Amino acid sequence: MSRKNLAGLSAVLLLVAASAAEAKQWKYAGLHPRTGQPGDGLCHLETTHVHSVAPQHADTLYRTRDNVYVFIGDPTPFGYEGPRHSYYGHHPVVLNVIINIDVDVDDVEYCYHDGPHYHAYEPPPRQEFVDKEDVHYYAGEYPEDYRRENPKLVRVNTVYRNWNAPRPEVTFAPPPQYRGPIINVGVNVGVNVNVGRPAPPPPPGRDVIIIRDDNDHDHDHCNHHNHGKHKKHKNKKFKGRN
Incomplete structure (x- = not known):
């Protein structure tokens, strides 16, 4: 082979190699797991950046905006030590707020974590939340x-179950404004996560934890002799945050 042909072949191979390297890069924005394995920790770059590692569990832990992966899950299993905000049940997540970009219309997705869990971000503005x-x-x-994607995205709970991540301690009933699924996390009882439908009865011989609001204690026949006053939980309502 002549030197001219050899040089041409080398140039082609370099272009192919460069294209292959570029094709193996994935765009991320904001805090996210480095590899998807808890022991590998988190990447803390907030601006859009690239990695040569594909996002693991991309269909449940991430949402995409303009081909950029945005992590919306609970960062606790990955060694996150920053500010944490406690949530319960399914709720909206606004991608443009997480990655701090200005848009005309909010890019709203949903988190499908069952029961109590953490996020690194506060409840987004222009969404209705109450605090208890x-x-x-x-x-x-x-x-x-949300309802259409529920059967697929609710699998995020299967992923996190394998990691045994710590959760916020919630020992009271949700406020009446909450319409999502109520899950007794860690209890070996079958539950139905479809919104608006009750959980099926537990199989015989299994333990059940009943979460009761303090205001309901006066109706508990086991405690009807206790006339002490109970502390009421304070609900804070946030609607139309700016």
Whole structure:
């Protein structure tokens, strides 16, 4: 082979290699797991950046905006030590707020974590939440998009179950404004996560934890002799945050 042909072939190979390297890069924005394995920690770059590692569990832990992966899950299993905000149940997540960009219309997705969990971000503005004992509950309506994606995206709970992540301690009933699924996390009882439908009865011989609001204690026949006053939980309502 002549030197001219050899040089041409080398140039082609370099272009192919460069294209292959570029094709193996994935765009991320904001805090996210480095590899998807808890022991590998988190990347803390807030601006849009690239990695040569594909996002693991991308269909449940991430949402995409303009081909950029945005992590919306609970960062606790990955060694996150920053400010944490306690949530309960399914709720909206606004991608443009998480990655701090200005848009004309909010890019709203939904978190499908069952029961109590953490996020690194506060409840987004222009979404309706109520607080009870420092736990955020979504108090708005669930749209059809949320219901349609529920069977697929609720699998995020299977992913996190393998990591045994710590959760906020919630020992009281959700506020009445919350319309999402109520899950007794860590209890070996079958539950139905479809919004608006009750959980099936537990199989015989299994333990059940009943979460009761303090205001309901006066109706507990086991405690009807206790006439002490109970402390009422304080609900804070946040609607139309700016």
